[in-house]
Amino acid sequence: MRYERTDLMTGTVQEGLQALVDGRHGDPFSILGRHQYGELIVVRALLPGALTVEVIEAETGKVLAELEPIHEGGLFAGLTGSMAPYRFRIHWPDAVQEMEDPYSFGMLLGDLDLHLIGQGTHYDLGRTLGAIPVEQDGVQGVRFAVWAPNARRVSVVGDFCAWDGRRYPMRLRPQAGIWELFIPRLTHGERYKFEIIDAHGNLLPQKADPVARASEAAPSTASIIASSKPFRWSDEEWMRAKRADRSGEAAISVYEVHLGSWIRVPEEDNRSLDWVELSQRLVPYVKELGFTHIEMLPIMEHPFGGSWGYQPLGLFAPTGRYGTPEDFAYFIDRCHAAGIGVILDWVPAHFPTDVWGLANFDGTALYEHADPREGFHKDWNTLIYNLGRNEVKGFLIASALEWLEHYHVDALRVDAVASMLYRDYSRDAGEWIPNKYGGRENLESVEFFKHLNSIVHERCPHAFTVAEESTAWPGVTKPPEEGGLGFDFKWNMGWMHDTLHYIEDDPIYRKYHHGGMTFGMVYAYSERFMLPISHDEVVHGKGSLFGKMPGDHWQKMANLRAYFGFMWGHPGKKLLFMGCELGQETEWNHDGSIVWDLLDQPDHAGVQRLIGDLNKLYVQEPALQFSDLHPEGFEWAVSDDAENCVYGMLRSAQDRSSAMLIASNMTPVPREGYRMGVPFEGRWEVVLNTDAGIYGGGNLGQSEAWTEPHPAHGRASSILLTLPPLATVFLRWRA
Structure with a gap:
């Protein structure tokens, strides 16, 4: 021709x-x-x-x-x-x-990459899809790739092409529905999005990259090309130690924090601290108070600050509110240098409906279910991930691994697990679709959690996972091979609700609700539990933890100290939301800051000191750790004295070489000469008393007690105690 x-x-x-x-x-x-x-x-x-x-x-x-x-x-x-x-x-x-x-340039992604993406088993999506600075055929540039199988055309747009969708249309790899393009001479720091025309020829709103590793801070919405230069970590020893010990036996005491409202800078338009400033101020603060971990409300990029991060759209990108991804890695590194683990709240349940996000991504319900009976959360006005789709499961698991592997994060606390496990969650009859067996269980979510936790434990031996699960779903923390979901820990929401309901009562009525403080031990070892006093308990009109306490100011402070003592004495890992540690009197305001001025008042400073001492005691005492997970390390000394509102918990080390008695008096009446039976004879030393003057208390109590041959509470020996009003006392026994 x-x-x-x-x-x-x-x-x-x-x-x-x-x-x-x-x-x-x-x-x-x-x-x-x-x-x-x-x-x-x-x-x-x-x-x-x-x-x-x-x-x-x-x-x-x-x-x-x-x-x-x-x-x-x-x-x-x-x-x-x-x-x-x-x-x-x-x-x-x-x-x-x-x-x-x-x-x-020729094809960019290999056939194996495409196959694994389609199978939902490509666990390094953050370095495969999105915008990756690479060298292609000897040329430096950026490789773009995005999953949009039902699109007619996809283009890369950004400042580098005046946001003109005609400039950089992409190539479709039809076997996986992936569009790809290499743009030479681009580098990190550039803003970009994807412009998509759907199968019907409609031009969609420009979409942020689902796998972007950096994003503009809200209210801006563009993705940012992140650097591929590895961060220079200095936490090798920390990571090695965590990989070597995955038992969960050690003390875990978590300081939960919303970074944006921990401390603000009023002199600079009330701004939040950035990652570098947080490493200089938050990390030493948490270390000083003896917490073992910081848990951050979701820091994945999210459009609406009022969601506190629980409606994220950038599951691979640390929010730009506090700095760059490199700054975030630096913060993690500084936490580890201080001996503090990092837990991130992570949200695989749902995502917001913003048109520039995942919703209707390629003109179809790609990430979400098409049927609103499966795909829409009416409580939160959000869309639900379609976990029956391989690519969506792979996307979420790859997001989890991004934080654990590339950012050395120590744990993920998975949000809203209950909403994922039940198809009828917060739905009336006719508003949900049964599973294939006609039941309400979400089988796709069950399989997802098993798969997620198996992969995390295989690839990230340093890390653990925590479920926020509020129902009686069985086996949340059992291994998948034993029929469980595979989480390492579960928030004990029942304990939290029962004990707060009790402590909110006027002491005169507490004897009628005595079981509120003991019922948790009926099921304490059915799962591996964490005891949470979280942000959810001090917001939306619920008042502060201090505000829940009955009585005058003195009684409120004493109640609060006694409750903290009971919590730290009770089996289970600990979690406390910021501000509670100093008895903040007002509920949390995400647009404000912790009321740090309260520390000028001795009783509030005393509560803060108490939390520090409780943490240090917990970390130091094997008796307070072993029975977190092992029932043989716990027994009640007193559980049935409703009339006096007295509780006694006995906790012992694995080898029985030491024991701790935690005695609580939940009335404002001192209990002089209270005889309590104990299993070990000898000296019991008071090591912490929440009524001590250094904590703002009345300084009533004793320094020690010796066993006497007087039977009490079914035991041959007993000790005489002076129990201060509204106080918890810790006594240590050693062989």
């Missing part, structure tokens, strides 16, 4: 030229770039706004051809007699630019 010059430049592709120029062509590589027809070679480029375009040889800079405009929409073409690598010299109205032709 004989080709004419005009045929090569326009005629053989004429039918697609208008679609290309209009930004609606689904296969730009079939027209753009270099194409050979027999002995002739044509190069085409779509550069709207360009004045002239030259093709130059990459190695020598020799001009191979000057492209001619063949369409007023910015399409250029020309013949060149060379197959050597080339680049363009583009003359714009105000600048001259040289760059390689994005349409001169």
Whole structure:
């Protein structure tokens, strides 16, 4: 066949030229770039706004051809007699630019990558999809890739192309529904999104990258090309130690924090601290108070600050509110240097409906269920992930691994697990679809959790997972091979509700609700529990923890100290939300800050000191750790004295070499000469008394007690105690 010059430049592709120029062509590589027809070679480029375009040889800079405009929409073409690598010299109205032709590069992702993505088992999506700075055929640039199987056309847009969707249309890899494009000479720091035309030809709102590793801070919504340069970690010893010990036996005491409202800077428009400042102020504070872990409300990028991060859209990107991804890694590194683990709240249950996010991503319900009976949370006005789809499961698991592997995070606390486990969660009859067996259990979620936890434990031996699960679903913390979901710990929501209900009562009525403080031990070892006093208990009109306490100011403070003592004495890992540690009198305000001025008052400073001493005692005493998970390390000394509102908990070390008696008096009446039976004879030393003067108490009590041969509470020996009003006392016995 004989080709004419005009045929090569326009005629053989004429039918697609208008679609290309209009930004609606689904296969730009079939027209753009270099194409050979027999002995002739044509190069085409779509550069709207360009004045002239030259093709130059990459190695020598020799001009191979000057492209001619063949369409007023910015399409250029020309013949060149060379197959050597080339680049363009583009003359714009105000600048001259040289760059390689994005349409001169071959396929980018390998077949194995595409296969694993389709199977939902590609666990390194953060370094495969999204925007990845790479070298391609010896050229530095950025590889873009996005999952949008039902789109007609997808383009990369950004500042580098004036957000013009015609400039950088992508190539579809149909076997996986992945669109890809390499843009030469781009580098990290550039803003970008994806422009998508759906299967019906509709132009969708520009979409942020679902796998972006950096994002603009709200209210801006663009994704940012993140650097691929590895962070220089200095926590090798920490990671090695955590990998070596995965038992969960050691003390875990968690300081839960909403970073944006921990401390604000009123002199600078009430701004929050950034990651570097938090490493300098939050980390030493948590270390000083003896907490073993910091748990942060979700720091994944989220559009609405009022959601506290629980409606995220950037599951791979630390929010830009506090700095760069590198700054976030630095914060983690500083935590580990201080001996503090990091737990992130992570939300795989649902996502917000913002049009630039995941919703209707390629014009179809891609990440969410199409049927609102499965795909819409009416409580939160959010969309529910379709866990029956392999790619969605893989996306979420890869997100979890991004934080644990690439950022060295120590644990994920998985939010809203109950809402995922039940198809009828917060739905009336007719508003939900039963599973294939006709039941209410969400079988896809069950399988997802088993898979998630198995992969996390296999690939991240340093890490653990925590479920926020508020029902009696069995086996949340049992291994998948034993029929469980595989979490390491579960929040004990029942304990939290029961004990808070009790402590809110006026002491005169507490004897009628005595079981509220003991019932938790009936099921304490059915799961591996964490005792949470979280942000949810001090917001939305619930008042502060201090405010829940009955009585005058003195009684409120004493109640609070006694409750903290009971909590730290009770089996289970501990979690406390910021502000509670100093007896904040007002409920949490995410737009404000902790009321740090309270520390000028001795009784509030005393509560803070008490928390520090409780943590230090917990970390130091094997007797307070072993029975967190082992029932043989716990027994009641007194559980049935409702009339006096007295409780006694006995906790012992694994080898029985030491024991701790935790005695609580939940009335404002001192109990002098209270005889309590104990299993071990000898000296019992008072090591902590929440009524001590250093904590703001009345300083009533004793320093020690010796066993006497007087039977009490079913034991042959007993000790006489002075129990201060509204107080908890810790006594240590050693063999």
